[in-house]
Amino acid sequence: MMDDAIFYREWLPLDKKEFRILAMLADHDGEYHGNLTDMCRYFSISAQQKTRTALREAIQTLTEHNFIESSLSGRTFHLRLIPTANEISLPRNWLTRLRQHKYSADSVSWEVIVKVILWLEENGHDVITNQQIADELNISDSVIVSAKKVLYKDFDGLLRKRRCKIVNDEFRCIGQVHMLSAWWKEG
Numbered sequence: 001m002m003d004d005a006i007f008y009r010e011w012l013p014l015d016k017k018e019f020r021i022l023a024m025l026a027d028h029d030g031e032y033h034g035n036l037t038d039m040c041r042y043f044s045i046s047a048q049q050k051t052r053t054a055l056r057e058a059i060q061t062l063t064e065h066n067f068i069e070s071s072l073s074g075r076t077f078h079l080r081l082i083p084t085a086n087e088i089s090l091p092r093n094w095l096t097r098l099r100q101h102k103y104s105a106d107s108v109s110w111e112v113i114v115k116v117i118l119w120l121e122e123n124g125h126d127v128i129t130n131q132q133i134a135d136e137l138n139i140s141d142s143v144i145v146s147a148k149k150v151l152y153k154d155f156d157g158l159l160r161k162r163r164c165k166i167v168n169d170e171f172r173c174i175g176q177v178h179m180l181s182a183w184w185k186e187g
Contacts, residue, residue, distance in 0.1 A: 005095050006030070007118050009086030011067070013138045016111045017058040022067060022081070023114060027095055030081040039077075044100070088122045090114070101154065108146040112139060116147040 005026040011019055024042055025032055032039075036055050040047040059077060062068045069080045094117070098110045115137050123136075130148070134141045 003092045004089035005092045006083075007088045007090060007114075008084045009088060009118075009122055010084045012115050012119055013136065014067075015058075015138075016109060017054055018062050018067070019111050019115065021055070021058050021062055021079070023095065023099075023111065025068065025079055025081045026090075027092065030083075032079045033076060035075040035077065086122070088118045090118060090121070097155075108143060108150055112137075112143055113147045113150055115139070116144065116151065 005023075007023070007026050011022050014022070020043060021039075024039065034042075036052040037047045039055055040051055045051055059068070059070050059079065063070045066082055068082060071078045095114065098113050098117075101110065116133065119133055119137060130141050130144045133139075134144045137144070
């Protein structure tokens, strides 16, 4: 059986900084104990004062909006998720690969790619457009295009097919059908 990280639909439109903290908690089964430098190491980012301040602010925002419970003991944060109704699971090994992957072609963060995967997994639309995804995730259309390119090229993790129809005697693309692949490319 595959080990899954549990995410929630309500997280998808959140800012990247807040989503990053929630993704870390999802990867740690909903609870985390550590200081800000430990979190920086987990995210593979430098532990500069500016970065630690941004993490602290994200934790405060998430606590204020009841996404997490947090407490501080010395320098150690104790974080716990507050589950919501709309659960989405993601194989933990996918999350790890996305977080640690060195993206070559398109400049896009792992957080955005995870959001796109979760949205594609959860949405109930047959045909979707990049703009639909962008609107629901509060991310620009061009970033959605880049995230889908990474999933398609770097991982073979996305199967897509254009849907077109004839409108006023013109052939028009109305969107795409997307399906996540269970067989990701190694590497």
